[in-house]
Amino acid sequence: MKISYNAIAQLLIALLVIFVICILINNLTLNLIKTGLGFSFAWLFRPASFALAEHPLPYSPSDSYAWALFIGWLNSLKVIFYSLLLATLIGTCVGLFRVGKNALLRIVSAGYIAIIRQTPLLLQLMFWYFVAILGIKETITSPIGDLLSISNQGTNFLGIKLSAEFTSLLIGLSVFTSAYIAEVVRGGINSVQKGQWESFRSLGLRESTGLYKIIIPQALPAILPGLTSQYLNLAKNSTLAIAVGYSDIYAINDTIINQTGRPIEGFIILLLSFLFLNLLISNGMELLNSMITKSNNP
Amino acid sequence: MPPIIKATKLTKSYSKGIFALDNISISVEPGEVLVVMGPSGSGKSTLIRTFNGLETFDSGQLNVLGIPLESQNNEERNIRRIRKRVGMVFQQFNLFPHLSILDNITLAPIKVQKRKKMEAEQNALSLLSQMGIASHAKKYPSQLSGGEQQRVAIARALALKPELLLFDEPTSALDPERVNEVLDAMRRLAEQGMSMVVVTHEINFAKEVGDRILFMDSGKVIETSTPDIFFLNAKHERSRKFLNQIKNK
Numbered sequence: 040m041k042i043s044y045n046a047i048a049q050l051l052i053a054l055l056v057i058f059v060i061c062i063l064i065n066n067l068t069l070n071l072i073k074t075g076l077g078f079s080f081a082w083l084f085r086p087a088s089f090a091l092a093e094h095p096l097p098y099s100p101s102d103s104y105a106w107a108l109f110i111g112w113l114n115s116l117k118v119i120f121y122s123l124l125l126a127t128l129i130g131t132c133v134g135l136f137r138v139g140k141n142a143l144l145r146i147v148s149a150g151y152i153a154i155i156r157q158t159p160l161l162l163q164l165m166f167w168y169f170v171a172i173l174g175i176k177e178t179i180t181s182p183i184g185d186l187l188s189i190s191n192q193g194t195n196f197l198g199i200k201l202s203a204e205f206t207s208l209l210i211g212l213s214v215f216t217s218a219y220i221a222e223v224v225r226g227g228i229n230s231v232q233k234g235q236w237e238s239f240r241s242l243g244l245r246e247s248t249g250l251y252k253i254i255i256p257q258a259l260p261a262i263l264p265g266l267t268s269q270y271l272n273l274a275k276n277s278t279l280a281i282a283v284g285y286s287d288i289y290a291i292n293d294t295i296i297n298q299t300g301r302p303i304e305g306f307i308i309l310l311l312s313f314l315f316l317n318l319l320i321s322n323g324m325e326l327l328n329s330m331i332t333k334s335n336n337p
Numbered sequence: 338m339p340p341i342i343k344a345t346k347l348t349k350s351y352s353k354g355i356f357a358l359d360n361i362s363i364s365v366e367p368g369e370v371l372v373v374m375g376p377s378g379s380g381k382s383t384l385i386r387t388f389n390g391l392e393t394f395d396s397g398q399l400n401v402l403g404i405p406l407e408s409q410n411n412e413e414r415n416i417r418r419i420r421k422r423v424g425m426v427f428q429q430f431n432l433f434p435h436l437s438i439l440d441n442i443t444l445a446p447i448k449v450q451k452r453k454k455m456e457a458e459q460n461a462l463s464l465l466s467q468m469g470i471a472s473h474a475k476k477y478p479s480q481l482s483g484g485e486q487q488r489v490a491i492a493r494a495l496a497l498k499p500e501l502l503l504f505d506e507p508t509s510a511l512d513p514e515r516v517n518e519v520l521d522a523m524r525r526l527a528e529q530g531m532s533m534v535v536v537t538h539e540i541n542f543a544k545e546v547g548d549r550i551l552f553m554d555s556g557k558v559i560e561t562s563t564p565d566i567f568f569l570n571a572k573h574e575r576s577r578k579f580l581n582q583i584k585n586k
């Protein structure tokens with residue numbers, strides 16, 4: 040019987056993986072024994088007894104830990120969802136400026152991308168929270184009356200009140216991610232053959248019509264994978280919410296671990312919530328991708 | 338009637354010292370078929386692309402259909418006025434791969450000329466049957482052969498009812514057995530009186546369809562002659578050498 044090197048290599052790798060998992064399980068059990076608490080999720084249904092500044096659903100300190108975690112998860116979802124929309128909007132515009140005909144916009148957008156990609160996100164969040172939002176002395180109102188107003192108490196957008204924490208996290212995450220999305224958009228647009236631009240131009244179409252009807256549909260298949268990975272990054276980066284005091288799932292989980300002294304269960308919950316969140320994002324994008332590929336190659 | 342294209346002393350240089358267009362003066366009369374020939378890199382594409390503003394130039398005057406083009410920084414609206422009346426066909430077809438054949442053809446009439454969809458589609462179908470490919474209307478570009486794609490590209494250029502057609506080596510990317518179907522379509526357009534500027538190496542087409550041959554080398558016009566003179570009795574040594582080269586291929 041002939042055994043290939045390949046098969047042997049695979050066997051060795053499998054053994055190694057099993058070995059590492061055994062060590063991890065061993066450590067976990069030892070730690071659980073040391074804390075003397077055992078492995079249990081029963082505490083989830085005890086009252087959390089801490090207050091939450093922001094809760095999309097009714098919440099009071101007498102509610103359970105489980106409910107507090109769910110509120111945290113909703114808060115995460117909320118900031119991720121709106122940041123995702125805003126980042127896509129800004130990123131697409133900046134990316135289009137980057138490849139556009141206007142030289143000034145090209146330079147400004149290149150500078151924007153460079154500055155934002157070269158400073159740490161944590162620093163940017165601190166800036167938006169402590170300098171930009173908390174630093175506001177008087178309420179800034181948009182020219183069109185009560186459409187948008189920002190103060191150091193937060194934002195009022197079309198009558199919807201957003202906290203200062205949420206506002207700075209939203210802006211910070213959106214601005215940061217938008218620089219990466221802009222690069223993804225630029226790459227996608229540059230992947231479309233030059234002949235397509237000449238072709239629509241020679242037909243007398245406007246630049247904007249050509250972009251919308253000809254270039255972007257062909258750039259999308261190249262843009263979507265990069266966009267997905269930026270969305271996943273955004274979701275993971277949202278855990279920096281703790282730095283500006285926004286009660287996302289990570290921040291609430293952190294509080295709970297401190298109160299209950301159950302880090303292992305806490306981390307398992309955190310892991311599962313992010314797994315679920317990211318599966319939601321990647322499956323959504325997969326769906327979008329297949330819809331677009333289908334309409335592109337019928 | 339005034340000329341369709343009037344170019345005076347056009348120059349253009351992509352890199353210092355090398356001229357893609359070197360002092361070119363030429364005019365194209367209504368109904369004329371001007372064939373542009375010359376070795377690779379002689380500036381044929383650059384010249385034909387300045388005619389619809391795809392390429393800018395450095396100095397000289399250019400007037401297309403009575404509309405003057407500045408050398409640089411033309412207003413987009415001004416260029417579009419020309420492009421609406423001038424069709425262009427490329428070597429690589431450049432059809433829109435994500436649109437059906439019908440949508441490829443109706444896009445500009447609907448968006449640029451604001452024609453009704455029904456009317457634009459009827460016009461597109463009649464153009465496709467003129468080109469002998471009406472049965473492909475619902476297909477996508479990748480499902481067609483090169484020759485068929487190029488005939489779609491011609492139909493697309495015709496959909497705006499242009500007064501001038503520009504062809505940049507329309508058969509150079511085709512399999513040899515597919516060349517004639519495209520040349521025949523172009524021949525019919527010429528017979529209908531369409532004004533055309535055609536960059537091509539097809540000698541028979543140039544002889545039979547061309548009214549004048551413009552021969553270029555290193556960005557310069559070497560000679561402008563009728564096909565009779567150019568192919569039998571070219572005035573310049575450089576032209577004769579070029580003809581020998583392409584005949585021996």
Ligand SMILES: Nc1ncnc2c1ncn2[C@@H]1O[C@H](COP(=O)(O)OP(=O)(O)O)[C@@H](O)[C@H]1O
Binds near residue numbers: 376377381384
């Ligand atoms: N986009 C460009 N950038 C720099 N040089 C170019 C560009 N396009 C063409 N050229 C140069 O200009 C000259 C003329 O090119 P072209 O008009 O394409 O010639 P032809 O169509 O006769 O082959 C060549 O020397 C070519 O290398």
Ligand SMILES: [Mg+2]
Binds near residue numbers: 381
């Ligand atoms: Mg060329």
